[in-house]
Amino acid sequence: MTRKKKRKQSKKQSLDRPKRMSENGNRTTTPEEEEVVVEPLSPAARLFHAPRFNCCILAVIGCKTKINPHVVIEGLKHTLIKHPRFSSKLEDDGEKRGKKPRWVRTNVNVQDHVIVPEIDLEGIQDTEQFTDHYVTNLTTVPLNTSKPLWEIHILNVKTSDAESIAVIRSHHSLGDGLSLMSLVLACTRKTSDPEALPTVPVMKRHQLFRSDRNLFIRSVLAVWLVMRLILNTVVDVLLFLATTLFLKDTETPLKGGADVGLNPKRFAHRIVPLDDIKLIKNAMKMTINDVLLGVTQAALSRYLNRRYDNNNKEDEITRGNRNNLPRRIRLRATVLSLADMMGKGSKFRWGNRIGYVILPFSITLRTNPLDHLSKAKATIDRKKLSLEAALTYFSAKLVLNTLGVKVAAKIVHRALSNTTMSFSNIVGPVEEISFYGHPISYFAPSVYGHPQALTVHFQSYANKMTISTAVDPKAISDPRKLCDDFEESLKAIKVAVLERGLLKDTS
Structure with a gap:
């Protein structure tokens, strides 16, 4: 067996082992996992960490009710952090000793990723302006590389479109917009059926060749x-x-x-x-x-x-x-x-x-x-x-x-x-769907850093x-x-x- 195949087999065996949870429900790793669950960044992921191209995806979720942070934290422990990208941190030694940037599985303390700022509601004259400034300020603060590159900010401030908002920020190296949106939707359920996942329509493929056309016409059309x-x-x-x-x-x-x-x-x-x-x-x-x-x-x-x-x-x-x-x-x-x-x-x-x-x-x-x-x-x-x-x-x-x-x-x-x-x-x-029991009013995804x-x-x-x-x-x-x-x-x-x-x- 070649060395490359051994590494793949070792990695597969580590991923197949049952995941261990700490007493408080946070994601942990076994000693064996800590040794072998190391994955180099893909070329595209390395690109998103390049100087002057440090991109992040930011999604604002408006909810129809006030958000309970404890409910969100408990929900994240059983969903989001089970994904390898959201339970791995970036290790980059500047490519010293021949090591390239890589993902390393780590213990995840969910509380460190859910930020609930103290807000003086009586002192806020314009809630729209307050939330605008808060989200804008996030684009000036880089994500902490000592832990997995994602975080959720909960603002229980009423705006014109929602009673509260959750701001999900993640580094673009974790995945593209479609990947991350799919993962976020996996954390939601239908409002009408709390046990059912959301229904997302599938894009229909355009049929270029109609079956009622004769072979000659279809051949000419194909060439054209x-x-x-x-x-x-x-x-x-x-x-x-x-x-x-x-x-x-x-x-x-x-x-x-x-x-x-x-x-x-x-x-x-x-x-x-x-x-x-x-x-x-x-x-x-x-x-x-x-x-x-x-x-x-x-x-x-x-x-x-x-x-x-x-x-x-x-x-x-x-x-x-x-x-x-x-x-x-x-x-x-x-x-x-x-x-x-x-x-x-x-x-x-x-x-x-x-x-x-x-x-x-x-x-x-x-x-x-x-x-x-x-x-x-x-x-x-x-x-x-x-x-x-x-x-x-x-x-x-x-x-x-x-x-x-x-x-x-x-x-x-x-x-x-x-x-x-x-x-x-x-x-x-x-x-309509709910984010850990909180009915959602709207999604507003975006990106910055490009x-x-x-x-x-x-x-x-x-x-x-x-x-x-x-x-x-x-x-x-x-x-x-x-x-x-x-x-x-x-x-x-x-x-x-x-x-x-x-x-x-x-x-």
């Missing part, structure tokens, strides 16, 4: 699609290389400075009806992603048009109807292709299996709001016929393994710096869609106003759909 796939992939890869080397976005008010990745981030969110998005989707015969991209393009066009207007003497209606946008704005978003797109078949695999896709945005004022949707659909349909995500994933992995983390981090940092924003959409549970001044996440939950923004306040000082633009753009598109009789209003 392959040719388009190759052409689009070549163009996208060349544009990605150009972006890494020299191709920069227009310097708009949404663009951050050289130190944008190190600046504190400010978070804001807006909750809109998911039924409105579905109504537009059905009327326009497109996907929810098409609608969300169209709404985002309309919202950013509206926001930038206002920022470019230097004349504040006229009334807001007059100014809002005037086009102040420069011509030919290049504004692009990096979209992460998450684990389910990289896994074999439809099986989910934990980790940071992500590839980058650069998505061009059309920034312009349009007389017909539905034109934003048509442009968005054309963009997404083209990206579907491209292997950009897969090639960037495997290329990044190759660079990491051959040239090292520093070179890979520099390449990714430069590519992100030359674009404007990040954009993503995560599908959530279709029914070199962009704006991040936009869409998160569906039951009959709601949360629009979550993370901004660099040096570039975007009014994130709530930006959220207003998202809400107003969605309303304008819905009105346009109803006025044109594309679909009757069922509300």
Whole structure:
């Protein structure tokens, strides 16, 4: 038996041993586990620990009741810390003695990871501002590497959308957004059935070849699609290389400075009806992603048009109807292709299996709001016929393994710096759920630490869609106003759909 096989077998045997719990229910390890349960960081995990690229995922969970910290702690002891990543700490000796950064299984004291600050509620005049400042301050304090890289902050402060909030912060090296969201959902149960796990819809695969077409038509279509796939992939890869080397976005008010990745981030969110998005989707015969991209393009066009207007003497209606946008704005978003797109078949695999896709945005004022949707659909349909995500994933992995983390981090940092924003959409549970017995009002996930001044996440939950923004306040000082633009753009598109009789209003 080779030495490599022995290590794998030893590791498997250690993971198969029954886990030992301390008297207070915290996760512990046996002496044998402490010796063998050591795992090197994956290349992607090492990338997220590189200088100037220290990324964390931050998710705000709004609850309909006050949160009982003791109940949450007891729940975490039986769920979250059973996962290896959440019961291992990072050991990094600076690669001394030939040792690379690695995960080492450790004892987990759950109380050290649940923070409940003392809050003088009588002294708080604006609870929204208080929670905003609290969450922003978290982005200035690094996670403690002497323990597993995650924590939960409980704020029993009433806001406009919830009676209390829980802020879950974890390092991006633990897993990508989809991985971590799946793990958080495993800590929840249906409100209607406290024993049942949430139901998350599965993305349907688009059927390119209809069975009713004859063999000749299907063959011609297959050849045509392959040719388009190759052409689009070549163009996208060349544009990605150009972006890494020299191709920069227009310097708009949404663009951050050289130190944008190190600046504190400010978070804001807006909750809109998911039924409105579905109504537009059905009327326009497109996907929810098409609608969300169209709404985002309309919202950013509206926001930038206002920022470019230097004349504040006229009334807001007059100014809002005037086009102040420069011509030919290049504004692009990096979209992460998450684990389910990289896994074999439809099986989910934990980790940071992500590839980058650069998505061009059309920034312009349009007389017909539905034109934003048509442009968005054309963009997404083209990206579907491209292997950009897969090639960037495997290329990044190759660079990491051959040239090292520093070179890979520099390449990714430069590519992100030359674009404007990040954009993503995560599908959530279709029914209302509870977080250790606390009914949830909304999810608002985000990320910080990457070199962009704006991040936009869409998160569906039951009959709601949360629009979550993370901004660099040096570039975007009014994130709530930006959220207003998202809400107003969605309303304008819905009105346009109803006025044109594309679909009757069922509300």
